[in-house]
Amino acid sequence: MQQALGLIETKGLVGAIEAADAMAKAADVTIIKKEKITAALVTIHITGEVAAVRSALDAGAAAAQRVGQLVSVHIIPRPDDQLESIIYDNGNLATAGDSGKDAIEASTSDPSNDEAHPKDEEIFIEDKESSEPSDEATEEDTEDESEEDGPIEIPDLGTLSFEELEVMSVHKLRRLARGLAEFPIKGREISKANKQVLLEHFRTLK
Known part of the structure; x- marks a missing residue:
């Protein structure tokens, strides 16, 4: 794993969402996972360059403290590749990213979605005066x-x-x-x- 891994843990979902929003806006990082643990603990995982992750964590921690309870913040500059099996359900970051992309492509190409967004169809309304x-x-x-x-x-x-x-x-x-x-x-x-x-x-x- 070449990029840094950032972790921020809050108590309560509202604080976690606020922290995730602040981190995504503060630096060029990618939110890769939300993990909910017992006792209302929620951990947000982010990845990116070391400086970007550090800056994002600072912004996320401040945001979480404003609306909720911040539990912990941590950064791993260059995590070992073996951690990927723990962090990512699909094995690695590339797979996790691709799976999201595939899901988007599948949703846009799925024919069943046409039912929700039907194509424009020409509707011919017969003139009542001419038909009666x-x-x-x-x-x-x-x-x-x-x-x-x-x-x-x-x-x-x-x-x-x-x-x-x-x-x-x-x-x-x-x-x-x-x-x-x-x-x-x-x-x-x-x-x-x-x-x-x-x-x-x-x-x-x-």
């Missing part, structure tokens, strides 16, 4: 179907009261209007007219 037939078209189609069923007797307008006209359906009013030569509107205007418009025209004929 208008009331006028529906009424005209219904009227045409009714007329295909056979001729319907058209009563004499003179024998009908306005109250009788009001209770007629819009389709009957249209057929009655088409049967009157003197009706004010013709053809498709009759087909497009609603019941209120038709009744107003019938009122002018009464």
Whole structure:
């Protein structure tokens, strides 16, 4: 192990987190491990150049004392290679670093992550007005179907009261209007007219 090893131990997790943050900001060091022991003791392991580790430990110790209880601080300038099996679960610093990198690469390349971050998809929303037939078209189609069923007797307008006209359906009013030569509107205007418009025209004929 060519780099120095720095250890800072606190009582409580808050002090350890504060110390780790201060060390990472104070010098060019790498936080390689957090170890929790009994009695609420937490040890943060860092590595880097000897001067950088020493500077980081000073900053971490001061930060831990401000928010928690500092237990101990220690630096090993050039630890023996045999310590790697104790410090690093994967055997050495390079492996520990690579494992973190591999985890990041795996998370970014895992297809299952696409579910959390779906790609932009084109969504086509069908125009409601174009997909649903208008009331006028529906009424005209219904009227045409009714007329295909056979001729319907058209009563004499003179024998009908306005109250009788009001209770007629819009389709009957249209057929009655088409049967009157003197009706004010013709053809498709009759087909497009609603019941209120038709009744107003019938009122002018009464």
